[in-house]
Amino acid sequence: MSFRWHPDEPPPSIEGHSRAKLRVLRSYLRAYFDRLAAHLPRDDFKLDLVDGFAGGGTFLDGKAIVSGTPLIMLEESESARQRLNQDRTKPLRFDFKYYFVDIEEAHTDHLKAALNERGYGADDERIVIRNEAFQAVAGTIIAEIRRRQPRAGRSLFLLDQCGFTHVELALVARILRELPKAEVILTLAAGTLVNFLAETPAIVQAVSPLDLSESDVHDLVQAKEGAGGRALVQRVLREKIRLATGAAYDTPFFIRPERSRRALWFLHLSRHPIARDVMIQCHWNNFSTFEHYGSGDFNMLGWDSLRSTESLRLFHFDELEAEDLRVRLLKTVPEELSALTSEGPITIDAIRHAFANRTAARFSDLDSVILQLWREREIEIWGASNRPRSHKLRHLRPHDRIAIPQQLRLFLTGAGQ
Ligand SMILES: C[S@@+](CC[C@H](N)C(=O)[O-])C[C@H]1O[C@@H](n2cnc3c(N)ncnc32)[C@H](O)[C@@H]1O
Structure with missing residues (x-):
């Protein structure tokens, strides 16, 4: 009009x-x-x-x-x-x-x-x-x-x-x-x-x-x-x-x-x-x-x-959707990460870049899903030392890198079935 x-x-x-x-x-x-x-x-x-x-x-x-x-x-x-x-x-x-x-x-x-x-x-x-x-x-x-x-x-x-x-x-x-x-x-x-x-x-x-x-x-x-x-x-x-x-x-x-x-x-x-x-x-x-x-x-x-x-x-965009989105992300993010990390660990920055245009999730939603997957040992988070982190982690940093443990990768790609 x-x-x-x-x-x-x-x-x-x-x-x-x-x-x-x-x-x-x-x-x-x-x-x-x-x-x-x-x-x-x-x-x-x-x-x-x-x-x-x-x-x-x-x-x-x-x-x-x-x-x-x-x-x-x-x-x-x-x-x-x-x-x-x-x-x-x-x-x-x-x-x-x-x-x-x-x-x-x-x-x-x-x-x-x-x-x-x-x-x-x-x-x-x-x-x-x-x-x-x-x-x-x-x-x-x-x-x-x-x-x-x-x-x-x-x-x-x-x-x-x-x-x-x-x-x-x-x-x-x-x-x-x-x-x-x-x-x-x-x-x-x-x-x-x-x-x-x-x-x-x-x-x-x-x-x-x-x-x-x-x-x-x-x-x-x-x-x-x-x-x-x-x-x-x-x-x-x-x-x-x-x-x-x-x-x-x-x-x-x-x-x-x-x-x-x-x-x-x-x-x-x-x-x-x-x-x-x-x-x-x-x-x-x-x-x-x-x-x-x-x-x-x-x-x-x-x-x-x-x-x-x-x-x-x-x-x-409401609270019910937020909870539903989180549940969906917990199911879909591991497979997405498996594809993204096939050549080696990648940074949080790169993950955000890859996901941004495809999801209604905020970066804070993605971070919290990634941290939960890490606590459940579905993924590894590597810090500056080039080794998986093991101590308590509350926040992700842009340069932290994500990797999928080898056994889980076989499972996610179906090769282990
Ligand atoms: C939707 S109204 C803008 C409403 C305003 N943004 C607001 O919400 O307060 C669109 C305006 O664009 C102007 N307009 C139309 N074609 C234009 C053009 N090529 N260059 C600059 N203004 C143009 C119209 O005169 C009209 O005032």
């Missing part, structure tokens, strides 16, 4: 899934700021926040005015500054810059008025507002971020497009390539896209920003009409998006649609496993908002043994 803002009119009324999206963004920013601040080398906290499809800044929720994405970025930055400085003797210096872009002049005018009402003056150098297409200004924004932060380019891009055709995946790839510590949150009307898919020249043209060729569209249409159904299409799309953007990690969860049955994807793309873990933690914190298909262990968006989305198990 597309919202309209005008500086002389009240803001548009918010809808269910936008409300959910704003809640998750707020909670993600909170976790993101806290996690970044915990690893800062100095007392300088430098970050660039880009809202590429910013809208007019506010919504009506009943009679109340509520903040949209650009205001949420500002509010959460300020509350992080207060929270993170609470117990510090030497204050953490926040050096944040914000870029708010919208193609509609009436929308940026509404946003300017909303900022002004909240005390952000037009001369505030931290805030840049651009009334242009995001694609047209993205290069300048990337260059400016690199000028401010030549090495890391630490930044968060929110690309909250309406529909699925406004953000070229090649542009997302460029952001992640040129700014190594960038993260991108992309919304995508996946449900509408799947409905819309057909092998006509107009549709092939319309989906070209998603890097889908004519033969990709052909394959997707075949998949949609075949046994895998919509779930298979979504799974293929997810792979395509990750490959086309060069993101090593993604979390592809659906915002639960309240009225329409069309799923909205809230995709988080990054090149860092920690960033993915912060996002997945958010899904767990906002359990009533998100869902995905599959069992949660190693079968995310799974369809293999099931025929269609209707018969697929819906995964809800």
